[in-house]
Amino acid sequence: MIPVTTFENRTVALFGLGGSGLVTAHALKLGGANVVCFDDDAGRVDRAAGEGLQAQDLRTLDWSGVAALVLAPGVPLTHPVPHWSVDLARDAGVEIIGDVELFCRERRKLCPAAPLIAITGTNGKSTTTALTAHLLRETGYDVQVGGNIGTPVLELEPPQPGRHYVVECSSYQIDLAPTLDPTVGIHMNLSPDHLDRHGTMENYAAIKERLVAAAKVAIVGVDDRLSSDIADRLELARKPVCRIAGERELTNGLYARHGRLIEAHDGSQVEVARLGGIDSLRGDHNGQNAAAAFATLRALEIPAAKIAAALKTFPGLQHRMEVVAKRGRVLFINDSKATNADAAARALASFDRIYWIAGGRAKAGGISSLDEYFPKIAKTFLVGEAAEDFAKTLDGRVPYKISGTLPQAVRDAASEAAEDEAQEIAILLSPACASFDQYRNFELRGAAFVDAVRALPDAGNTQEVA
Known part of the structure; x- marks a missing residue:
């Protein structure tokens, strides 16, 4: 403490x-x-x-x-x-x-040279936090990880020379941290979320921007317009900024493309790492996460080759695109942390043949924004309060079944996937909803998914991955 x-x-x-x-x-x-x-x-x-x-x-x-x-x-x-x-x-x-502000004041008093990496964004911040911490540890650094990711920031070990802090910050925490001053500030992306607490998207974006605006080095995802605007404003203010992307090519910055991490300078492009074959970093969104973590360590002057090697050993984040088991050609993916449509989109984009488990307590907009991924979905299994409304969105476009509960949805999906002859099949829990109708939090929902997979008939033929 x-x-x-x-x-x-x-x-x-x-x-x-x-x-x-x-x-x-x-x-x-x-x-x-x-x-x-x-x-x-x-x-x-x-x-x-x-x-x-x-x-x-x-x-x-x-x-x-x-x-x-x-x-x-x-x-x-x-x-x-x-x-x-x-x-x-x-x-x-x-x-x-708030507590993050107290931490910042104590760090400045005790050891201002202790590096602070602060990470925010609507989606991807937890994976990026875990990945950044993993890379730092693998390259030999003393690391403390906390904040919104689980361990309260004041429960970490006290600041001292050489100790690196990797802290996930929610918009709520930033709003209560007026002097937040990270060594490296990372902003991943923006999509509508928590508007009940911030009033408008503009207010929400302005709060997120504070984290990178006060950083010595800002790393900003530019896959969405609002975040790209943040990067532009920082550059105009002559702040050190590195743009990152998982869905677009950049002329300056770090981006992921076809399983490769590319560093670009004035049009020149150099491959700095390969992500292909790393299951924990599958998908464009994880490309952006990897770019953010890689750029952070480069800002701390850690050699690129060491970072690239450490990427290969990242085990992934629990409840976020977590491969929990494999049965023949079928992967069981726990993405319970996808509590909104934008987060679910990232998972749906990562697989070609999907048996999708969705539902819970819906957020604004439902799943209508996910229509571009509907062709990938073999069938959807709906649970919780949102089941009826989601069924209306899917009707005539994607086959669906209202399973009601998560254990039943796992049984239903496994039964139908067993008859599918596709080369790779994903049974994907990516709810696009809060968990609060049936579970106290997304962690308990994810754990229930894992338990349901383990309880499937003929579980002896299931290889547990996590």
Whole structure:
């Protein structure tokens, strides 16, 4: 854990006692702050009190002596309406920050030379975070990985010379980190997501842009217009920027094409790595992920040959295009982290013959934007709340069955795929939906998929890959 000493001997209010919030409260207390914490969930408040934290309804607090409100990233800062704790802090003139901001302040105080790689984007940021960390470790560096990817950033080891931090940042976390200053900032892409929390696409994009705008080196995906505009603005501001792509050729930057990673300078092109045959990096979207990670290590002056060798050993990210088993010609792919249509598109683009498991709690737009991939889909197996609506989109265009539950969908897909004579078949869980109708999170949904695959009849002929 990183003790947060920048608020030593001062009072800090904290709202939100989920996983990262609880860690943040302990980190502040360990650093000498007087922490007063609260949550709308009484059970979380009781747990905090049981762990020795001062739990008190912040509505009863004297805000005149409060140095900051630390807000958990899941708590609304602006939209649809600010949380009541935010209103109290603003009325008192108290700054509102989050755990990533606390980390940045502590890093600047203890060891500003410790490299910080911060990664954001609508899709691909978790894979890019995991891949970047893997490449750094494989090339001999001390690496700490956390943030939105799972481990709260303040639960990492304290900054010290030579220690590299690879931190995934959600838009919520960036919004609460006004002095976020990465050594290398990576922005992957933009598509509509979290608009209930940011109001408009323009607001959402502006928050993402903050991460790369303050970086010493910015790496920006340019496969979508809004992100390409970010790269252009950074260049006009004379910021060091490297463009990356997985779906287009670049004259300057790093891009993936036909299983090759190409570095381009003023029209000259040099192959720097091969991605073909690396199952964990299959697909154009993973080409962009690989380009981002490769460009990051090059910005840190790590030799290209070492990076290329390390790419080959990347095991992939759990629940994201994860090959969990193989039965003859059939691959079972766990892409549970694809919680919107844009993320599912990346998986659908990666295979030629697909038995698609989709559904859950739908997001705006449904799956109508995925029509270009419908010819690849042999049949769709629908689950959860979205099943009826998705069936209307697919009707007359893609064969489908409403399986209802994920285990049933796996059984249905496996049964029909067994009769298919295609050279390679993917049974693909890529839901294009949130999990909250049937599972508490996408991780539990992915685990249920893996369990259902293992429970298939004749499982002895199934080779488990993950």
